[in-house]
Amino acid sequence: MNIQWYPGHMAKAKRKILEELKLVDIAIELLDARIPISSRNPDVDEIVGNKKRIVVLNKSDIADPQLNNEWKEYFEKKGITPIMANAAKGTGLRDILKESKRLMKEDLDRLRSKGLKHKTIRALVIGIPNVGKSTLINKLANRSIAQTGDRPGVTKSKQWIKVNEDFELLDTPGILWPKFDDETVGLNLAFTGAIKDEILDIEDLARKFILKAITDFPDKLYKRYNVELESDSDVECIMNKIGRKRGCILSGDEVDINRTASLILDDFRSGRIGQITLEKPEDIL
Incomplete structure (x- = not known):
């Protein structure tokens, strides 16, 4: 079963994200806890570069609990503190805000030492289609702002969302990569709904x-x-x-x-x- 999907708007979205990265402090990478490998766009490392990063394993409530623990250990060994979340129910949201402040502490302390009393942390949410980015943002903001849907490709344009006085989020369109070298990756993305059913x-x-x-x-x-x-x-x-x-x-x-x-x-x-x-x-x- 040959699964390929890289419409023109994907390349455009990638270029737009690269442009917006200079405006943010942290990249929040959202993965599907059921397919942490397949839902991790290999281009994200290049896109994000040296930006501070948080990895959120969304939909962890419908993933295997034992494997959630194994994935948590895997990322911790990589020096990343993963956050298990359920964006729809709001699970893990406080941990995201807490980790953001922890990552930015040194920078904020330095700015305070120079007389700047307040700085809003700006974060970009990035991930593949249908992984729950807009749902996560709406829950963090406690209101429906970012466009959501149960099908990939709902988020169309840049949206800055104010979560509180200290934190703002940038929603971005979901992006896939040009080619799935491993058929298993394509299948896993199709199984979970990251690829539109209409083309399958x-x-x-x-x-x-x-x-x-x-x-x-x-x-x-x-x-x-x-x-x-x-x-x-x-x-x-x-x-x-x-x-x-x-x-x-x-x-x-x-x-x-x-x-x-x-x-x-x-x-x-x-x-x-x-x-x-x-x-x-x-x-x-």
């Missing part, structure tokens, strides 16, 4: 998700859909069983495979199949 073969994507589920978390798949997996590893058969159990039926008693595929992917993305992480730290070569 949803049925094929759902089949590949089931293949992964059979190998990595069969118990969760069985618990959600009550389908036997041990004696049947045929993906098409499993799709038909799920579709029939969930009432995805066309005229003539035929299973609606497209509707079934959408149901399976929606169930994963919303956490209804369970707390699932698709990547482990040891997957990093």
Whole structure:
């Protein structure tokens, strides 16, 4: 399954972010806790450069708790204090503000020593599409300002948002990179909804998700859909069983495979199949 998506606005967004970086003190890099490798744009290191950085693992509530701990240890060994968050519910927001002040303490102390009593910390939020950037900003600001949506590509333009007297955020469009060298990365991004479903073969994507589920978390798949997996590893058969159990039926008693595929992917993305992480730290070569 060939997954590539780098529309023109992605290159434009990258250029815009590079221009705006000179205006900010901190870059807040938002990752999907379910796919910390795949959701980390390899261009971000180059884009952010030497700017102070906070890594936020969003959607950690629907990720595997044990793997959340393993990822936390991984980043700490890299000298980064990761913050586990759930932007939709507001979990981890205080930690983001606290870490921002910690990172800026030396700079603020130096400015105070020169007579400047107050400086607003300005941070840029960066990440791939649909990772929760605008939701995070709205929760931090405690009001709906940044545009949000459950599909990638909602944020279109620069928005400065005042969180409090000490902190401002810059929302940025989600950016992907020009080419996925590893098919697994493309699939993980597609599974989690970072790539628009409209350009994908949803049925094929759902089949590949089931293949992964059979190998990595069969118990969760069985618990959600009550389908036997041990004696049947045929993906098409499993799709038909799920579709029939969930009432995805066309005229003539035929299973609606497209509707079934959408149901399976929606169930994963919303956490209804369970707390699932698709990547482990040891997957990093």
